[in-house]
Amino acid sequence: MLSLRDDAIAEFLQAKNLAPKSEKAYRLDLSRFTRWCDLPGSPYQQQPWREVSARQLRHFKTYLQQELQLSAGTVRRTLSTLKQFFDWLQDHKYIQTHPARTLELPEASEPTAKDLSAEEIEWLYRAATLSKLAERNTAIVSVLLHGLRAEEICNLDVADFDGVRLHIRKAKRGSVGTVPLKPQAQQHLQMYLEWRQSQTEGSRAAGIEIESDRPLFISYSPRNRHQRLGYDGLYKLVSKELQAIAQELAQAEGKEVSHLHPHRGRHTFATSLVVDGMRYKTMDSRLAMKLTRHRSAHSFDRYVKRADELLAEAAIFETEALKQAETET
Structure with a gap:
């Protein structure tokens, strides 16, 4: 008999053949359910999957919404993972009745762009x-x-850095491509590689260069020194270390910095491409999507809407400035 916690979940995740980050998200979603089942006093402790009922899943949905007060998007993703899991269980004859078949998912809120302001970009660089x-x-x-x-x-x-651009050879859903770098970014990467070369003991005297197949960004933590910088390390760097320094810089000016995480750079880049394209007529959404390697116009639409908001706001301020100038003449 498949155990509630281990066997079925492990087999399901293996069958899905997910990327590490996606597997971690799936495992988190499923563990939310098993932890809820095993809460003290719960009648569902160590319950086999075949005994899970539709009514039980509705109670779990209420728990996510009212007790944990998770966002609609998180609740939707968690329940969607459960639906996929029960699909798999039924397809493999581990259950006869599909308890999640009629489970209603919360409406997904329309995704929005979470771009950084010019001030936040400055604080991030200074940090x-x-x-x-x-x-x-x-x-x-x-x-x-x-x-x-x-x-x-x-x-x-x-x-993957040729001095002018970055070549993306491993990417989500095969969205590989090339990203041209602005001169400032080219300079920052060159300075970093020169600094890194200088940190390698004896490398300059021996004429040794950094091998081309080495990771571009490496960790300097005692545990993973000189190994490839991992996702968790990058996330910690931005959302904790740089966030803390940026927050101090902002507070010194009597301001606050919003929550920083790596993906906000992507939002900022995409939004700025659309804004600049509209303002200078040099780039349309098709070219912007090429640079961001988006495959879906629907998923890219959030940046178009955000650009419209920014330009509309700028137009209001510009109009008011012109009106003010007229009254003063």
Whole structure:
């Protein structure tokens, strides 16, 4: 008999053949359900999957919404994972009745762009220059602000930077491609690689260069020193270390910085491409999607809407300034 916690979940995840980040999310969703089943006093403790009922899943949905007060998007994702899991259980004859078949998912809120303001970008760069590994961290910030996903940054090798652009060879759903870098980012990467070369003991005297197949960004933590910087390490760098420094900088000016995480660089890049394209007529959404490597116009639409908001706001201020100038003449 398949156990509630282990056997079925492990087999399901193995069959899905997910990327590490996706598998972690699926496992989290399923563990929310098993933990709820095993709460003290619960009648569902160590319950076999075949005994899970539709009524029980409705109670779990209420628990997510009212007790944990999770967002509609998180509840929807968790229940969607459960639906997929029960689909798999039924397809493999582990259950006869599908308890999640009629389970209603919360309406998904329309995704919005979470771009950084000009001030936040400045604080983020300043935080990087004030951090312990300033050269590396400044280069990472520049790459993040060119729209790369966190995992794509972690997968970069030295050879993927040709001095002008980055070559994305491993990406989500095969969205590989090339990202041209602005001069400032090119300079930051060159300075980082020169600094890294200088940190290699005896390398300059021996004429040894950094091997092209080495990771572009490496960790300097005692545990993973000189190993590839991982997703967790990158996320911790941005959302904890740089966040803390940026917050101090903002508070010194009597302001606050919003929550920083690696993906906000991608949002900022995509939004700025659309804004600049509308303002200077140099780029349309098709070209912007090429640079961000979006495959779906629907998923990219959030950045078009955000650009419209920013330009509409700018137009109001510009109009008011013109009106004010007229009254003064």
